[in-house]
Amino acid sequence: MMEVYALVGPSGTGKSHHALYVAQEYGINMIIDDGLLIKGSRILAGRSAKRSPTRVGAIRTALFSEDSHAQEIMETIKENQPANILVLGTSLGMVEKIIQRLELPPAKTIFNIEDIASQRQIKKAQQIRNRFGTHVVPAPTVEVKPKFSGTIIAPLRSFFKKQIGENQPLPTTKHLWVEQTIVRPTFNYLGRFYIANHVISEITKYACHDIPGIDHIGKIHVDNSEHGLRLHIDSTVIFGYIIPDVLKNAQEKIKEQVEQMTSLHIISVDMHAVHLVFDKSAESSIS
Structure with missing residues (x-):
């Protein structure tokens, strides 16, 4: 028993x-x-x-x-x-x-x-x-x-x-x-806090600003649930980089930065390479 x-x-x-x-x-x-x-x-x-x-x-x-x-x-x-x-x-x-x-x-x-x-x-x-x-x-x-x-x-x-x-x-x-x-419980007398989706988007863009192979971040869609967030992100990748490696690196960096700065749980980060561009710095050096 x-x-x-x-x-x-x-x-x-x-x-x-x-x-x-x-x-x-x-x-x-x-x-x-x-x-x-x-x-x-x-x-x-x-x-x-x-x-x-x-x-x-x-x-x-x-x-x-x-x-x-x-x-x-x-x-x-x-x-x-x-x-x-x-x-x-x-x-x-x-x-x-x-x-x-x-x-x-x-x-x-x-x-x-x-x-x-x-x-x-x-x-x-x-x-x-x-x-x-x-x-x-x-x-x-x-x-x-x-x-x-x-x-x-x-x-x-x-x-x-x-x-x-x-x-x-x-x-x-x-x-x-x-x-x-x-x-810190939700019912805590110190009060509740809210994080707007556009703040999540800005943190995401900041996390990607120095990732090799990422030219810039486009649309960001945030799905909210009581268990956490799912991020869907469009990106423009620089030609010559291995795209899966670039996106994987971005996924890890975004998850780390958003969780660290907001205490929100990130369930998934879906990265999409929607555009491919030539490296602007390489083009300017050639010209």
């Missing part, structure tokens, strides 16, 4: 930040946090409460209020058959509601954040939340970014250590590195 663990603590005290440490320490296979089902370094299913436009919506998402959301999580758990699972919540009551909603066994072990983190760590987490409005998702940025397009995202590599055999003459230190992600 699956064993359920719970990690409980008020909002902003560092539960998500310490979740991976608890999972590693107790050999827990999966984590349920803010509407997501996480296994190791992968987000298996769900949608994050941090993407909800309002705080009320975020709470509903975290509690799996929508049938389709709850069903997706339950089916994924059934497919993977984990031996145990860690459920995060701001209170024991919240954890019990999640457990009941997902038809999980009662929690076997309940951790309070005070049992895992020091008062200094908790205070620091609260200060960061209050000042910057950021949250931690216990998964690597490469997993988080497709689900958080348009929010501020930054990788966070955390280092935990624990004394093993503290009662022994020569205790040893256990070290644990975990990859996590910092996000």
Whole structure:
């Protein structure tokens, strides 16, 4: 029978930040946090409460209020058959509601954040939340970014250590590195931000201005979705360059620049060579 663990603590005290440490320490296979089902370094299913436009919506998402959301999580758990699972919540009551909603066994072990983190760590987490409005998702940025397009995202590599055999003459230190992600939720009180399509177009043109073989960029079409952007770009290529290589180079540069400057997730960059021109500098040197 699956064993359920719970990690409980008020909002902003560092539960998500310490979740991976608890999972590693107790050999827990999966984590349920803010509407997501996480296994190791992968987000298996769900949608994050941090993407909800309002705080009320975020709470509903975290509690799996929508049938389709709850069903997706339950089916994924059934497919993977984990031996145990860690459920995060701001209170024991919240954890019990999640457990009941997902038809999980009662929690076997309940951790309070005070049992895992020091008062200094908790205070620091609260200060960061209050000042910057950021949250931690216990998964690597490469997993988080497709689900958080348009929010501020930054990788966070955390280092935990624990004394093993503290009662022994020569205790040893256990070290644990975990990859996590910092996000700013949509419902954050600091406000929302919007990036117009023409800004994306200007960043795209700037990214291509010094790419060998690209003469200039023409039409740019931006397809928006909740998962990210698809860019369709017409370009004029200089004669004599290997066109597939030029376009591939442009694709990589555009994706890198747009994601870096906007925090938007770029699903794809479709480059089209619609015109071919002679190198103007070569023509002028010949004449």
